[in-house]
Amino acid sequence: MEATTQTPDWKKLIWTGETSPKIRLLLWKITQGALPTGANLQQRGLMQHTTCIRCGELETEAHLFLHCDYARQVWTSSLFRDQLDPSAFPTFLDALTFGKTAVGLPPLGVLADIFPWVCWYIWIARDQMIFEKRFIKPEITVSKAIWSAREWKLAQPTVTQKPCTIKQVIIPDLDDLIVCCSDAAWRKETNMAGFGCIFMDKRGTVVSQANRVERSIPSPLVAEALALRWALFTALSLDYTKICFRADCQSLVTALNAHSSTTPPAGLYGIIQDIDHLSLSFSSVSFKFIARISNSATDELAKAALCTATPSPP
Ligand SMILES: [Zn+2]
Incomplete structure (x- = not known):
């Protein structure tokens, strides 16, 4: 059987492009089913904490990062020129493919690869909710992602520019x-x-x-x-x-x-x-x-x- 050409090339999506090593590792874990989400824990035979802390659905990667109401609120808060509708993506890889070419809205400025940073902060917000009982507002998750993406980019040395x-x-x-x-x-x-x-x-x-x-x-x-x-x-x-x-x-x-x-x-x-x-x-x-x-x-x-x-x- 021939391999389907429709499947996004996750290796290319993850290991190319400008983003920090921790972000790449997160993306790698997501695409490999290596993130300790509820669904992945269930697969390993662990029956506790398998559902989404926010809504009670099975916590798959697609649910956590795209389909949960929290994720939807994050993605729809004017990040991209072409509004991202997370429900349009059945899998995380589909969304990642979109994120690779999505253009940030003008006020966000130099924000290539904002998509994985948003994922990072959705994951952090999820951990804070579970382990610290702290609710991070969707708009805070968005600002943290924007700030971190930009700061990371600015901190990368270029030939003519001195880092701050x-x-x-x-x-x-x-x-x-x-x-x-x-x-x-x-x-x-x-x-x-x-x-x-x-x-x-x-x-x-x-x-x-x-x-x-x-x-x-x-x-x-x-x-x-x-x-x-x-x-x-x-x-x-x-x-x-x-x-x-x-x-x-x-x-x-x-x-x-x-x-x-x-x-x-x-x-x-x-x-x-x-x-x-x-x-x-x-x-x-x-x-x-x-x-x-x-x-x-x-x-x-x-x-x-x-x-x-x-x-x-x-
Ligand atoms: Zn949920």
Whole structure:
């Protein structure tokens, strides 16, 4: 009998493409039936915890990652340009094949291979529900996936770009409020921007700081907004939960605190949406204006990143 050509080539799907080793391993386990899902445990003769913790159906890979109502809520929260309907995929491999070519919606930016990251966080949310009795909202699962995919991608070294450096000085009490000042320095000649963010505890002691460079930035306002969005990513990577962001760009802070029906300044719509999305991952978050003179340390950090960067080749 000839092998069917319809079966997706799972090896190609998993081992090619840009994603982290842990994500590939997860995909490999899913496709090999090696993940300890209820159905797989049942196959091995274990009769406990065979059903979905959320709805009571048999916990197969397709159920857990696609067909359970929780997974459906995750997938339908505007991740892709072509809306993903998980019920259209009978098996996980079918969905993985779709995910390989799916195009993320514009605000999500550089998000090739977001699909496996979402799977990763669905699995994490499932584990937290079972083992810690913690319910992770679908939108939190989505933001974590987006954030991790982007951070992973940004952390991959490229020829011309320096990865960002986070300098953690003190590990603060994570229940305390952290204040984060962010700033951007923009260079018109190269359209490059340096981003800086400084995190302080309630006593004003610097607990960590980071800077980086970003290319193809059209305006200083966009640079300020992207610097703030990146500060949110950085705060999440440092596990800060209660945070107040400060920026010296009045129109940005006003746009963030405005009612959602007001139109943000031109070019900021997608970035503001991203920031709103990321804000969901903190237990408390606020945005305040800070006078430029009080933000000079962050400004210097942003400028320092710009100074060390080399312009892109033409
Ligand atoms: Zn379920």
